[in-house]
Amino acid sequence: MLTLLQVSDLHFGPPYLPRVGDALLRIAPSLRADAVIVSGDVTQRATPEQFRDARSFIDQLPRLPRLAIPGNHDVPLFRVWERLSDPLGEYRRHIGPDCDQVLELDGAVIVALNTTAPHRTIARGQVTGQQIEFTRHALAKAPLGAARVLVAHHHFVGAPDQLRDRNMLGGRRAMKAFIEMGVDVILGGHLHRAFIGNSLDFFFDGPRDRGIILVQSGTSTSRKGRGRERERNSFNLVEIHDTWLQITHYLYYERNDAFGPMSRHRFPRTSHQLKDHRLQPVPPAP
Numbered sequence: 398m399l400t401l402l403q404v405s406d407l408h409f410g411p412p413y414l415p416r417v418g419d420a421l422l423r424i425a426p427s428l429r430a431d432a433v434i435v436s437g438d439v440t441q442r443a444t445p446e447q448f449r450d451a452r453s454f455i456d457q458l459p460r461l462p463r464l465a466i467p468g469n470h471d472v473p474l475f476r477v478w479e480r481l482s483d484p485l486g487e488y489r490r491h492i493g494p495d496c497d498q499v500l501e502l503d504g505a506v507i508v509a510l511n512t513t514a515p516h517r518t519i520a521r522g523q524v525t526g527q528q529i530e531f532t533r534h535a536l537a538k539a540p541l542g543a544a545r546v547l548v549a550h551h552h553f554v555g556a557p558d559q560l561r562d563r564n565m566l567g568g569r570r571a572m573k574a575f576i577e578m579g580v581d582v583i584l585g586g587h588l589h590r591a592f593i594g595n596s597l598d599f600f601f602d603g604p605r606d607r608g609i610i611l612v613q614s615g616t617s618t619s620r621k622g623r624g625r626e627r628e629r630n631s632f633n634l635v636e637i638h639d640t641w642l643q644i645t646h647y648l649y650y651e652r653n654d655a656f657g658p659m660s661r662h663r664f665p666r667t668s669h670q671l672k673d674h675r676l677q678p679v680p681p682a683p
């Protein structure tokens with residue numbers, strides 16, 4: 398089994414909630430994760446001070462292989478020259494690479510795409526044809542049986558609620574390609590509310606034997622939650638088993654000053670890279 402801890406939209410700066418951040422740092426070691434995924438928007442306004450605080454927080458999470466990607470808030474909004482000339486300079490200096498990345502673990506290949514598009518859009522994001530090819534290339538080398546995981550800050554589909562969120566540019570085309578590549582799961586942020594679903598609920602004009610499991614995290618540590626997670630905070634724990642996946646959505650409970658499981662979702666892994674193509678039974682929930 399391989400376990401990924403996904404935190405998102407930390408938003409260091411005025412929206413950051415230290416009490417919630419401390420609760421996340423308290424629970425994180427007990428989750429026994431194998432890797433930490435940070436799916437963008439580590440700051441509110443991309444200032445060096447906010448990045449320093451975000452880095453210090455991330456460094457207090459368990460010391461594990463880590464994959465972080467920037468979000469649109471990690472690009473300066475008002476420092477126009479910087480936005481044009483080196484939009485992710487501060488992110489790179491304090492957090493890590495801003496390029497598309499691959500993390501290979503025993504049991505999974507994780508591709509993280511930088512979907513910020515500071516020269517095209519302020520908040521919306523974009524996935525390009527080049528990034529689709531980058532993903533195809535990275536997954537072509539995935540060992541048999543390895544889960545194929547994709548991380549992007551922006552959502553490929555909006556949450557299934559009444560709030561309207563525009564999908565990122567190029568998202569539909571990319572989703573179709575990712576289904577064909579056998580991507581098992583996409584981890585995203587940006588929406589500031591969690592939902593766990595299946596791409597087939599939104600896209601059904603490609604192969605329909607299986608979709609991609611969509612795992613959106615709310616804001617893990619800021620007051621920017623929306624919809625069902627307005628003034629709430631969440632993160633996800635993704636367990637990758639040989640033949641099934643489990644996603645546990647954790648929510649912060651004010652009265653306990655602690656995160657606790659809100660829901661748990663199990664899906665059979667039917668992806669073509671499994672040795673046995675038959676649908677595997679999902680074990681009963683504990």
Ligand SMILES: [Fe+2]
Nearest residue numbers: 406438470587
């Ligand atoms: Fe955000």
